[in-house]
Amino acid sequence: MYKFFTIFLTLNSVIVFAQIDTTTTSKELEPVTISSSRFITKDIQTPLSITVIDQSRLQIGQSKISLFESLGAISGVFAMNSENFAQDLRISIRGFGARASFGIRGIKIISDGIPESIPDGTAKVGNLDVGTMERIEVIKGPSSGLYGNASGGVISIFSENAKENFAELQANIGAYGLQRYQFKTGQGIGKFMYFVSASRLLSTGYRDHSSIERNFLNGKLIYNFTDKNKLTFLVNYIDSPRAEDPGALIQSEIDKNRQQARLQNLTFDASETFKQKRIALIYDHIFNQKHQINARGFYLNRDFANKQALQASGQIAFNRDFSGGGFNYQFTTKDYRLKTGVDLENQQDNRQRFDNLAGEKGTLRLNQVEEFRNIGVFLLQEFTIIPKLKLSINTRFDDIRLQITDKLISDGNQSATQSFQRFSPMAGLSFSPNLSSSVFTNVSTNFETPSLNELSNNPTGLGGFNPDLNPQKSRNYEVGYKGIFGKKFRADVSVFYIEVEDEIVPYQLANQVGRTYFRNAGLSERKGLELGFTYKIRSGLTTYFNYTYSDFQYKSYQTTAGKFDKNMLPGIPKHNIYGEIRYFSRIGIYAIAQIRDISKLYADDANLNTNDSYATVNLRMGYRKQLKNLVIEPFIGINNLFNENYNANIQINATANRYFEPASGSFVFGGLTVRVGK
Numbered sequence: 001m002y003k004f005f006t007i008f009l010t011l012n013s014v015i016v017f018a019q020i021d022t023t024t025t026s027k028e029l030e031p032v033t034i035s036s037s038r039f040i041t042k043d044i045q046t047p048l049s050i051t052v053i054d055q056s057r058l059q060i061g062q063s064k065i066s067l068f069e070s071l072g073a074i075s076g077v078f079a080m081n082s083e084n085f086a087q088d089l090r091i092s093i094r095g096f097g098a099r100a101s102f103g104i105r106g107i108k109i110i111s112d113g114i115p116e117s118i119p120d121g122t123a124k125v126g127n128l129d130v131g132t133m134e135r136i137e138v139i140k141g142p143s144s145g146l147y148g149n150a151s152g153g154v155i156s157i158f159s160e161n162a163k164e165n166f167a168e169l170q171a172n173i174g175a176y177g178l179q180r181y182q183f184k185t186g187q188g189i190g191k192f193m194y195f196v197s198a199s200r201l202l203s204t205g206y207r208d209h210s211s212i213e214r215n216f217l218n219g220k221l222i223y224n225f226t227d228k229n230k231l232t233f234l235v236n237y238i239d240s241p242r243a244e245d246p247g248a249l250i251q252s253e254i255d256k257n258r259q260q261a262r263l264q265n266l267t268f269d270a271s272e273t274f275k276q277k278r279i280a281l282i283y284d285h286i287f288n289q290k291h292q293i294n295a296r297g298f299y300l301n302r303d304f305a306n307k308q309a310l311q312a313s314g315q316i317a318f319n320r321d322f323s324g325g326g327f328n329y330q331f332t333t334k335d336y337r338l339k340t341g342v343d344l345e346n347q348q349d350n351r352q353r354f355d356n357l358a359g360e361k362g363t364l365r366l367n368q369v370e371e372f373r374n375i376g377v378f379l380l381q382e383f384t385i386i387p388k389l390k391l392s393i394n395t396r397f398d399d400i401r402l403q404i405t406d407k408l409i410s411d412g413n414q415s416a417t418q419s420f421q422r423f424s425p426m427a428g429l430s431f432s433p434n435l436s437s438s439v440f441t442n443v444s445t446n447f448e449t450p451s452l453n454e455l456s457n458n459p460t461g462l463g464g465f466n467p468d469l470n471p472q473k474s475r476n477y478e479v480g481y482k483g484i485f486g487k488k489f490r491a492d493v494s495v496f497y498i499e500v501e502d503e504i505v506p507y508q509l510a511n512q513v514g515r516t517y518f519r520n521a522g523l524s525e526r527k528g529l530e531l532g533f534t535y536k537i538r539s540g541l542t543t544y545f546n547y548t549y550s551d552f553q554y555k556s557y558q559t560t561a562g563k564f565d566k567n568m569l570p571g572i573p574k575h576n577i578y579g580e581i582r583y584f585s586r587i588g589i590y591a592i593a594q595i596r597d598i599s600k601l602y603a604d605d606a607n608l609n610t611n612d613s614y615a616t617v618n619l620r621m622g623y624r625k626q627l628k629n630l631v632i633e634p635f636i637g638i639n640n641l642f643n644e645n646y647n648a649n650i651q652i653n654a655t656a657n658r659y660f661e662p663a664s665g666s667f668v669f670g671g672l673t674v675r676v677g678k
Contacts, residue, residue: 278299295326449471
């Protein structure tokens with residue numbers, strides 16, 4: 001922590017010095033309108049911990065390779081695995097999601113009101129183009145009362161709208177073969193608005209066998225029939241022909257050569273490829289001040305293939321169909337708001353596993369159809385008891401059905417079915433003495449069924465479900481404060497306690513290094529503190545500071561490997577500090593400094609293997625020049641300024657001590673944006 005404050009004060013002094021003689025202005029602090037709580041309201045007045053990151057912090061001066069660059073700005077959120085695109089970014093909120101062996105688990109991801117998370121609770125933000133994001137809203141803490149299965153937190157992402165007729169071209173280049181190109185255009189024509197973006201990402205990667213090639217196409221059409229009803233059409237296409245997986249190393253291998261790939265990952269050509277397309281329709285209608293409705297429908301197809309670093313069943317392929325929709329109705333009076341509706345989601349994976357013969361497809365070992373259907377009905381109510389005091393009462397009922405149909409019955413028929421039904425109540429109270437501050441508290445429950453991948457990774461080696469893996473349940477208690485003072489300073493403070501029963505944790509088998517299985521861990525508890533401060537030093541110069549304290553322990557957990565009571569949960573640091581300084585001058589020059597200080601964390605349940613603490617500094621500088629309808633913006637950035645050695649990812653409970661995936665050293669990038677518009 002001392003190292004963090006030394007660096008932070010030094011950079012602050014440098015940027016304050018650079019700011020002398022400027023007269024720039026910046027947007028004043030004010031409450032933000034949010035919709036991720038399913039009611040449109042001011043963030044200050046909700047009884048939830050919510051953080052909003054706007055477009056300037058998502059895109060300006062950023063490489064836009066992934067959301068990792070921006071998520072550090074949110075207390076309570078911890079992200080890893082930013083450099084292994086075959087496994088995708090791993091995000092946890094208050095510990096939910098830390099167990100994921102790849103991608104995101106336990107957190108609901110929503111994009112423009114359409115679920116990015118599939119019904120079993122998994123998601124990949126590598127499907128999303130940061131260069132099209134206008135803002136993200138993050139709800140921290142269990143929220144199954146809002147979104148059902150696997151809502152240990154919510155990340156709601158909103159893409160850009162065309163506010164004017166424009167066309168924009170951006171080109172980024174950087175270390176380790178980074179190339180990123182993007183073209184965006186849009187226009188508003190009367191009642192009609194369109195926005196289209198195409199981008200391409202290439203990189204050879206810091207480590208051997210870590211290259212990535214990914215292409216995005218995104219489109220949005222909005223037609224406003226009147227000022228009270230509109231239809232939105234969304235289309236997305238992603239083609240990722242190659243994402244290599246360099247694998248985890250033991251510490252002695254890292255000490256010898258941080259950039260090497262694990263030998264087995266080279267031998268078996270560990271990598272993934274996929275194509276994904278999605279379409280969605282959303283209809284909004286406001287009848288009058290009291291009544292409004294929303295209806296939506298969507299379809300997604302994902303064609304995926306993955307090579308793992310082992311021979312037996314080491315190649316996986318599936319074709320996924322994910323469809324669904326929903327309807328909700330809102331009733332509003334002066335002192336009461338009600339929203340009720342239904343969410344329908346159905347996932348079907350046609351999954352196969354083959355032996356991996358040095359990268360070539362071998363014998364078919366598994367062939368099954370996996371289905372996950374979820375029907376969720378919710379009722380949200382907000383009572384204004386007195387003008388300054390609001391009570392929220394939410395409940396949701398989810399009916400879930402999982403089914404596997406075995407199509408390879410030569411080793412017996414492993415077809416299976418499971419069903420779950422769950423009520424998720426949630427209550428919150430918010431007292432707002434004025435429009436710029438509030439004290440709040442909430443009590444909620446959360447549940448997570450095992451994902452299809454977790455259930456179908458059966459340690460017996462057979463198909464079907466792992467019969468010993470059960471859903472995890474949690475209870476959450478939180479007290480917090482939000483306040484804005486004099487349009488110069490904002491404070492967000494939350495204290496929480498979460499008790500988790502049957503926590504789902506990952507593990508590996510000694511004879512199958514690289515394949516992850518899952519089991520339940522009895523009882524655990526999470527005690528935490530989250531602080532977030534924003535201070536506008538003067539016009540054009542703003543600082544941000546976040547601190548997260550996470551005391552997450554097992555209360556009762558025992559396996560054949562030992563008893564882990566009172567041990568810390570792996571994969572989560574006890575202390576997480578983030579600082580940011582942003583300077584924007586009236587003449588168009590800007591500079592941004594970001595600092596992350598992460599305490600040590602454990603790599604295993606036994607707490608015998610430790611990932612050391614580390615601190616990193618990122619710098620960005622740019623110049624925005626406007627010439628009538630033309631804007632030219634060159635920028636340059638450097639991540640990990642002081643070339644800190646640390647690990648980008650931890651494989652929790654890995655065997656053979658292969659826990660660590662090294663991060664790159666100093667990473668320089670730059671680019672040019674050219675925009676034409678009114």
